[in-house]
Amino acid sequence: MNRYRLVHTTEFLYDGPVSESYNEVRLRPMHDERQSCLSFRLITAPMSRGTAYRDAYGNWVHQFNVLAEHQRLKVEAESVVLAHEAMDSSADSTPLSDYDCSCHQIAEEFYDFMAPTGYVPHLAALEQIAEDAEAQSDGTVAGFAEAASNVIHESFRYVKGATHVHSSIEDSLSIGAGVCQDFAHVMLGVVRMRGLAGRYVSGYLVPGAAAAPDAKQEDVIGGQASHAWVEVLMPNNSWMPFDPTLGKPVGLRHIRIAYGRDYGDVAPVRGVYKGHAGQRLSVDVRVRPALDDTGTEQLAKSAAPPAPATMIAERPQQPQQQQ
């Protein structure tokens, strides 16, 4: 069963008192034809009142503030998600060369997913990767994107700490290493420079053990909490996902939260507060198969109020890199 209960906990610990903390989170899994978000709740400690809206890319954003002094801020997002059957990845066989003539029109319509960004500048080094990918591909658009994903997976090393949350692809290109955020950014640069539209996907990768039908225990995946990959626009107007970090097809273990041009559009938690205290950030994601659609079997034990689905400095809250 591909129904998961996810608990994503972000905790900020401050050395001293801080106040007037304003935060916005993108933590609510998407709800569309490929995945259903069956329930979602956001709980903060200290308690807060919040508002929710959808951003320019259709992502759910929740904002909340804590005015009073506090030394710890905990944000817990709990969701139950049903992953549907994976897309048919052999849907499109348009040759890359045929696609080139419609490139200008695509560039107009999907400007945001083709233009360079702060994290993904268009660099000459990306052209080499694109050439390698084209040589390895079967000549179709889908084949090229898949080859690009493979080339990046093969030629970059996954090294935690090699880059940081604000690294642009220049950093990972120069050291040949990075985390999933960097892999996704490099892939976006490669496909965009080749004239394809690509978007950044923020989400979760459910570990294999938690996806197993007989999994009972909550599976702690801590550091690998949030994941990032990309989707590339195919000539038939569908978005096809690729995971250059994993190097395997994107399937039912990939849970999507938000789309953007790059990480900057979809940071899971972002905030500002007042105070001079230093801060530490810890993130923890627990996931296990859900027994029913609301995950209520777990709620009895929770201290959280049962009702509304969403409860939902000046210093920036420490952002968390997607690994």
Added chain:
Amino acid sequence: MGAAPAHMASLGLFAGYDTGDFYDEMFSSRGEPRPAYTKLFQKLATMARSHFEERRKLADLSFLIQGITFTVYSDGRGTERLFPFDLIPRIIPNSEWQRIDRGLSQRVVALNLFLHDVYGKQQIFRDQRIPRSLVYSCPHFHREVVGVEVPKGIHTHICGIDLVRDSKSGEFCVLEDNVRTPSGVSYVLENRLVMTRTFPDAFQANEVLPVNNYPAELSRILRSLSPRGENEAQIVVLTPGTYNSAYFEHSFLAQQMGVELVEGRDLIVDGGVVYMKTIRGLTRVDVIYRRIDDEFLDSLTFRADSILGVPGLMGAYRAGNVALANAVGNGVADDKAIYAYVPEFIRYYLGEEPVLRSVETFICSKPQDLKYVLDHLDNLVVKAVGESGGYGMLIGPASDRQRIEEFRCRIKANPRNYIAQPVVPLSRVPSYDASEGSIAGRHVDLRPYCLYDGEKVTIVPGGLTRVALQRDSLIVNSSQGGGSKDTWVLRGES
């Protein structure tokens, strides 16, 4: 050379006056005073220099006492200085003003519809009247407000649209739109006040349309935006603070409207509602006339390093709990490359032909335009698309080789950031040159202030005439050493 009428030689302050090769607002090409200026000319021509000087000093003193000042950022000479005022008013014939009024109203409505569209349904892209890439690549296009419903659908509550009279055609045309936080209206009101005190007799001879209803009209519009209804509207003017170049105006308008002047630190957002900190506790705020740029409004949504704004403000705005004037994201409409498309907006949204002409504009992000611009830098005015106030500009004919080459590099490095226009020979108005002790022609532009309530556009008759006080200078911006004049629209035919 233009006309230098013989009979002027004997005319006191006008002795030696030369209209030059430019359209002169006061004199026709034959050297005759134009009808609207007849009485003013007679008055000035018969005035003794000492008498004029006296009134001029009186006017200056009046500005000084009232503390009407502004700031020039680049020269490091302290925060405040007097805005130079030229005592000789500029007169716009009534019939010409009617046309300007029509043209500006049309333009403001079209700009508002454009903003409503690009942050809403985006029909204009589907109809291919402007490339999406041009709009989306504008640094002031804010994706953060895509889909946000603004009260009464108004984005452009307050616009200052810069007009110039082209000496070649003698016609007014639009030089640029300012639909973010245009400043200067306080000078329109203060200039008029000082003029009526120092030149009362001139007003007796001419029936000048009043300008003093501006604060009341602005207040009425702001009140109408209140999410809790007009009767409970708590309005504030939000200023970046005393170091801002237009701080005087912020405090002036707050005072004129009888509302609080606040800085970001005086406001706080809780649960998506904005409050003002007062000695009696928190008071809910409904409408903010903000004079802080978008990028500094809310450190949660925009620049995290901004301490000028109010964290969480955009959440309250998005939820409809507070109204902002002007709306957020307007910078995309006064981007200098988008400017070239405004006539098209008027046709597309209103089905009308533009009343006012625009200046021919080369968009450097278009390859063929870029080539032309780089080949003709000597003859063009180059402007950075997102700048205002005369910053980031090249005036080709008045620049040395080094400066031109510097701009060539900048343009090549980032073509989307630049546009170019031919140099418009601005009209001139007789102005007093204190060092010569006589009157000479000086170049002027005109910034009328337009208020939009969602149904009609109200424009203060006249506006701010800015004058380049240096001989031969074309730069009228106060930040670049320009001054201003009282601007008259006369009642009835003239």
